[in-house]
Amino acid sequence: xxxxxxxxxxxxxxxxxxxxxxxxxxxxxxxxxxxxxxxxxxxxxxxxxxxxxxxxxxxxxxxxxxxxxxxxxxxxxxxxxxxxxxxxxxxxxxxxxxxxxxxxxxxxxxxxxxxxxxx
Amino acid sequence: xxxxxxxxxxxxxxxxxxxxxxxxxxxxxxxxxxxxxxxxxxxxxxxxxxxxxxxxxxxxxxxxxxxxxxxxxxxxxxxxxxxxxxxxxxxxxxxxxxxxxxxxxxxxxxx
Numbered sequence: 362x363x364x365x366x367x368x369x370x371x372x373x374x375x376x377x378x379x380x381x382x383x384x385x386x387x388x389x390x391x392x393x394x395x396x397x398x399x400x401x402x403x404x405x406x407x408x409x410x411x412x413x414x415x416x417x418x419x420x421x422x423x424x425x426x427x428x429x430x431x432x433x434x435x436x437x438x439x440x441x442x443x444x445x446x447x448x449x450x451x452x453x454x455x456x457x458x459x460x461x462x463x464x465x466x467x468x469x470x471x472x473x474x475x476x477x478x479x480x
Numbered sequence: 481x482x483x484x485x486x487x488x489x490x491x492x493x494x495x496x497x498x499x500x501x502x503x504x505x506x507x508x509x510x511x512x513x514x515x516x517x518x519x520x521x522x523x524x525x526x527x528x529x530x531x532x533x534x535x536x537x538x539x540x541x542x543x544x545x546x547x548x549x550x551x552x553x554x555x556x557x558x559x560x561x562x563x564x565x566x567x568x569x570x571x572x573x574x575x576x577x578x579x580x581x582x583x584x585x586x587x588x589x590x591x
Contacts, residue, residue: 365522456523456579468525471515
């Protein structure tokens with residue numbers, strides 16, 4: 362159990378277009394989802410935290426108009442990179458927390474990531 | 481400082497033990513974690529330790545926690561080539577339960 366999927370796994374787009382990435386919890390209800398960005402050979406940087414039905418909380422330095430996050434249901438969150446540019450090229454990873462389980466250690470389940478390349 | 485820090489590379493021979501070290505910053509972190517990332521993939525939780533514990537053992541994995549020095553280590557016994565990956569330590573911060581990751585240690589296991 363506790364599987365998180367992301368779609369697409371890879372996307373290549375032209376500069377100026379918008380790209381939507383989906384994150385789904387397949388067998389649990391995710392009350393909270395997180396979006397991370399990872400550059401090659403670097404750590405994961407938290408971009409935003411989203412709770413179902415409310416606005417996402419963005420980390421300092423992350424443009425909320427650039428990276429639109431929607432968490433409309435307990436199993437789906439989307440990240441839309443608007444007007445993408447080459448510097449937005451990165452590996453985007455989501456994670457989800459299962460609010461129904463009594464997991465005191467606060468486990469987040471990670472998706473497999475989406476590789477975005479902006480030409 | 482603000483960062484969770486790890487050494488970037490570790491190379492060991494198959495069958496040896498690997499020890500990956502991490503220093504964290506938030507003394508109020510309730511849990512500390514070790515994640516494994518294989519190339520092009522997401523993160524897999526390997527193990528975690530509660531902050532009131534000094535040690536946790538789980539099969540080939542041993543986690544040691546020194547709260548005074550804010551130092552965390554992961555020991556992998558009998559390291560195999562399949563253990564080659566990037567290992568991240570992470571601490572949890574704040575009410576929202578944000579995970580703050582180290583830079584990752586790339587473990588290379590040579591046959």
